[in-house]
Amino acid sequence: MSTGIAFLKGHGTENDFVIVPDPENAVELSPAAVAALCDRRAGIGGDGVLHVVRSAAHPEARAMAADAEWFMDYRNGDGSVAEMCGNGVRVFARYLRHAGLVAEGDLAVATRGGVKSVHIAKDGDITVGMGRARLPEGDVAVSVGPHVWPARNVNMGNPHAVAFVDDLADAGDLLSAPPFHPAAAYPDGVNVEFVVDRGPGHVAMRVHERGSGETRSCGTGACAVAVAAARRDGADPAVTGTPVTYRVDVLGGTLVITERADGEIEMTGPAVIVAEGEIDREWLETAAG
Numbered sequence: 001m002s003t004g005i006a007f008l009k010g011h012g013t014e015n016d017f018v019i020v021p022d023p024e025n026a027v028e029l030s031p032a033a034v035a036a037l038c039d040r041r042a043g044i045g046g047d048g049v050l051h052v053v054r055s056a057a058h059p060e061a062r063a064m065a066a067d068a069e070w071f072m073d074y075r076n077g078d079g080s081v082a083e084m085c086g087n088g089v090r091v092f093a094r095y096l097r098h099a100g101l102v103a104e105g106d107l108a109v110a111t112r113g114g115v116k117s118v119h120i121a122k123d124g125d126i127t128v129g130m131g132r133a134r135l136p137e138g139d140v141a142v143s144v145g146p147h148v149w150p151a152r153n154v155n156m157g158n159p160h161a162v163a164f165v166d167d168l169a170d171a172g173d174l175l176s177a178p179p180f181h182p183a184a185a186y187p188d189g190v191n192v193e194f195v196v197d198r199g200p201g202h203v204a205m206r207v208h209e210r211g212s213g214e215t216r217s218c219g220t221g222a223c224a225v226a227v228a229a230a231r232r233d234g235a236d237p238a239v240t241g242t243p244v245t246y247r248v249d250v251l252g253g254t255l256v257i258t259e260r261a262d263g264e265i266e267m268t269g270p271a272v273i274v275a276e277g278e279i280d281r282e283w284l285e286t287a288a289g
């Protein structure tokens, strides 16, 4: 008789994840296994997987173990590996709290993008320190069907192309016609955000994520959008010494992004656990081929 593999399901502004607690890194999660888990019809369904491993037990995180006990081994829904997932870190922290592994307040989480500081507030929101944005020089463009837009290249540990559009509907049906971007600018692929203004310091976005398709939210994407909007609006906290805050509406809710005077970016929003159960080990092995 096979024993199941524990899982939970959670989301941050409806960017949803299958969470696999595996402190000693004993569960083999091949790309095919991740894709099977994230399949919305034949699997559990999710934009990605949060594999919860002790940093000391994972070869990619051992060097961070002294600073952060837990490593977020994040995978996109198609099984590919990404450097960073902003909503993922918040949902990861919610899981640690839910499981009684950490207290409310401050904690550190190891990611492929380095150690991130997280604050779990009493009111339920979770804030993550996302580091600084990099804005590589050079023009990029994205297109969906007949529409072509210039885009800002923003790196939040992972790559983003941010395009300001007149109407979010112009981005069309992103699942059937995903955005095109020049492979030369993004040899490893890119996350594409489409943005409209909603008012001063307030924007709305849609996103097509590398490795997951259109999702209802993307934390690193919301940070990239806030930085692109700030620069477009002539604001740069590292130059003026004045922090800038944007509310970023996503399809699944709202994230609040602050770029501090030192250039560090903080993102705040909700993160919830909605279910927990067991994955059938035989099914996973078969589905993963």
Ligand SMILES: N[C@@H](CCC[C@H](N)C(=O)O)C(=O)O
Pocket (backbone or CB within 6 Å): 015, 076, 081, 082, 083, 084, 085, 086, 087, 088, 158, 159, 191, 209, 210, 211, 212, 215, 217, 218, 219, 220, 221
């Ligand atoms: N949804 C995430 C980003 C996940 C990684 C991304 N798809 C990539 O490949 O870079 C977020 O909340 O940041």
